[in-house]
Amino acid sequence: MRVSLVSTGGTIASRRGELGLEVADDVHDLVASLPTTTGIQIVPVDFSGRPSYGLSIADMLAAVRCVQAEFDSGSYAVVLTHGTDTLEEMAFLCGQYFPRDARLVLTGAQRAADVPDGDGARNLADAVAVATADVPVGPAIVMGGTAVAAIEGRKVHTSSLVAFSGGAAGASALVEAGVLLPLSTPSRGGLLADLPVPDDLPRVDLVTLSAGVDGTHLLASVEAGARGIVVEAFGSGNANTATLEAVQTAVGKGIPVLITSRTRNGVVRPVYGDGGGADLERAGAIFAGDLTGSRARIALALALAHSSADDGVAPLVHRMITAGAPC
Numbered sequence: 001m002r003v004s005l006v007s008t009g010g011t012i013a014s015r016r017g018e019l020g021l022e023v024a025d026d027v028h029d030l031v032a033s034l035p036t037t038t039g040i041q042i043v044p045v046d047f048s049g050r051p052s053y054g055l056s057i058a059d060m061l062a063a064v065r066c067v068q069a070e071f072d073s074g075s076y077a078v079v080l081t082h083g084t085d086t087l088e089e090m091a092f093l094c095g096q097y098f099p100r101d102a103r104l105v106l107t108g109a110q111r112a113a114d115v116p117d118g119d120g121a122r123n124l125a126d127a128v129a130v131a132t133a134d135v136p137v138g139p140a141i142v143m144g145g146t147a148v149a150a151i152e153g154r155k156v157h158t159s160s161l162v163a164f165s166g167g168a169a170g171a172s173a174l175v176e177a178g179v180l181l182p183l184s185t186p187s188r189g190g191l192l193a194d195l196p197v198p199d200d201l202p203r204v205d206l207v208t209l210s211a212g213v214d215g216t217h218l219l220a221s222v223e224a225g226a227r228g229i230v231v232e233a234f235g236s237g238n239a240n241t242a243t244l245e246a247v248q249t250a251v252g253k254g255i256p257v258l259i260t261s262r263t264r265n266g267v268v269r270p271v272y273g274d275g276g277g278a279d280l281e282r283a284g285a286i287f288a289g290d291l292t293g294s295r296a297r298i299a300l301a302l303a304l305a306h307s308s309a310d311d312g313v314a315p316l317v318h319r320m321i322t323a324g325a326p327c
């Protein structure tokens with residue numbers, strides 16, 4: 001059974017250098033850390049050696065195409081190693097561009113490769129176990145013995161070894177010493193699995209609100225040429241009157257605005273007046289269900305790239321939130 005290991009960098013491949021932690025290991029070092037497993041042939045693919053906080057969306061799309069090429073050339077499963085800081089963006093892209101039953105696992109580490117109690121080797125072995133399990137769990141992030149659906153995953157801790165949560169969807173599986181306990185398969189994602197992966201996505205900015213904020217940042221995004229804007233609003237999806245005016249300006253210029261919540265849990269709903277969600281909806285903003293801001297940003301960029309001008313972005317965004325059928 002052929003399993004491709006695609007490495008992009010991140011802490012799993014980092015060691016202490018003169019200026020701090022730096023990516024130092026390549027894919028062959030990662031392969032060397034894996035136990036030999038009978039029947040599994042690891043194919044090493046050195047995609048890049050960079051921290052994830054330095055990756056652009058174009059870099060991530062290139063990695064998606066690299067993973068696709070591995071499946072196309074006959075790999076049974078693919079494991080992608082990646083820095084954890086922006087793994088949720090990468091995972092959301094993978095969750096949409098690969099089918100819901102794809103044997104694709106993303107993993108990384110919270111601790112560098114040169115510390116005695118590192119987590120990288122264990123995560124990598126767990127990722128191979130999940131990717132090659134008898135029953136596929138679908139595109140997943142595996143860290144700290146827990147698999148969560150790639151489409152749902154978000155980083156929830158700066159240093160804990162169980163760094164990712166599947167939000168309300170929970171875990172897809174638990175993995176312990178190579179033994180897998182499957183719990184659920186993704187009910188969302190896979191919408192773009194049959195579409196070509198573009199070189200880049202339209203610019204979408206993310207603006208987080210805080211008490212007393214005015215519309216400066218939102219309007220700066222309009223000026224900077226954002227094709228879409230995601231607002232991490234208050235509570236259940238509320239802003240204030242200054243932000244409302246900026247949203248009206250953006251929508252008036254044909255720039256879609258998605259509303260999420262800075263609380264990062266639960267769904268947003270257009271309920272309140274006085275600059276609240278009901279006013280934002282009347283201004284033409286789109287409510288993004290339970291998507292967190294960073295995942296909604298990728299969702300909107302994908303919707304801008306894959307929707308027709310006639311339809312607009314709302315139908316595809318809605319299908320991403322509600323487990324709609326693939327395009």
Ligand SMILES: NC(=O)C[C@H](N)C(=O)O
Pocket residue numbers: 009010011012050051052053082083084085086108109110111
């Ligand atoms: N744990 C990590 O991988 C963080 C790292 N700084 C990154 O590349 O995202």
